[in-house]
Amino acid sequence: xxxxxxxxxxxxxxxxxxxxxxxxxxxxxxxxxxxxxxxxxxxxxxxxxxxxxxxxxxxxxxxxxxxxxxxxxxxxxxxxxxxxxxxxxxxxxxxxxxxxxxxxxxxxxxxxxxxxxxxxxxxxxxxxxxxxxxxxxxxxxxxxxxxxxxxxxxxxxxxxxxxxxx
Numbered sequence: 299x300x301x302x303x304x305x306x307x308x309x310x311x312x313x314x315x316x317x318x319x320x321x322x323x324x325x326x327x328x329x330x331x332x333x334x335x336x337x338x339x340x341x342x343x344x345x346x347x348x349x350x351x352x353x354x355x356x357x358x359x360x361x362x363x364x365x366x367x368x369x370x371x372x373x374x375x376x377x378x379x380x381x382x383x384x385x386x387x388x389x390x391x392x393x394x395x396x397x398x399x400x401x402x403x404x405x406x407x408x409x410x411x412x413x414x415x416x417x418x419x420x421x422x423x424x425x426x427x428x429x430x431x432x433x434x435x436x437x438x439x440x441x442x443x444x445x446x447x448x449x450x451x452x453x454x455x456x457x458x459x460x461x462x463x464x
Contacts, residue, residue, distance in 0.1 A: 314413035317430050321408055328437060329401040332359075334459045335447050336397060341390045343454055355450045358443045359393050360385035363400040366436045373420050373432050376407055408433060 336359050339346070345354045353361060364380045371378030385396060416430040427435075448458045 310413045314416050318408055332444055335444055344390045356393050358447045362440045362443050363396050
């Protein structure tokens with residue numbers, strides 16, 4: 299017979315495993331599509347921006363890399379791989395490599411983070427959410443900037459690859 303604490307712990311692990319499975323499947327698809335979109339811009343246009351007040355095409359992605367890793371590291375206690383590294387003036391090959399690194403960092407963190415930490419509450423947008431929801435918030439942030447990058451491709455006359463979905 300399980301104690302109430304053991305039952306709660308087992309239930310938490312089951313919920314955490316379900317989150318991991320669902321999130322990692324979507325995260326893999328996100329990586330594939332993000333790399334596809336980023337890879338479509340020719341090297342010569344990687345620093346393109348349609349006006350001086352917006353990110354360049356490259357910065358749409360380097361911002362996602364540093365912001366995502368910083369937010370997740372800060373909320374989970376894992377080491378931020380970009381804490382002392384800057385991605386300013388990264389070329390296409392560097393951006394693509396760093397996107398792969400960012401996706402790997404997040405996947406590793408999701409796989410290794412204890413269930414208790416995933417369900418710990420943290421501040422977000424004036425309220426509190428469990429840490430596992432932060433991973434979805436970071437994906438939403440990437441989707442926003444990937445959408446911006448799609449507009450940049452169209453402005454350069456490049457037809458973006460179709461969405462790959464879940």
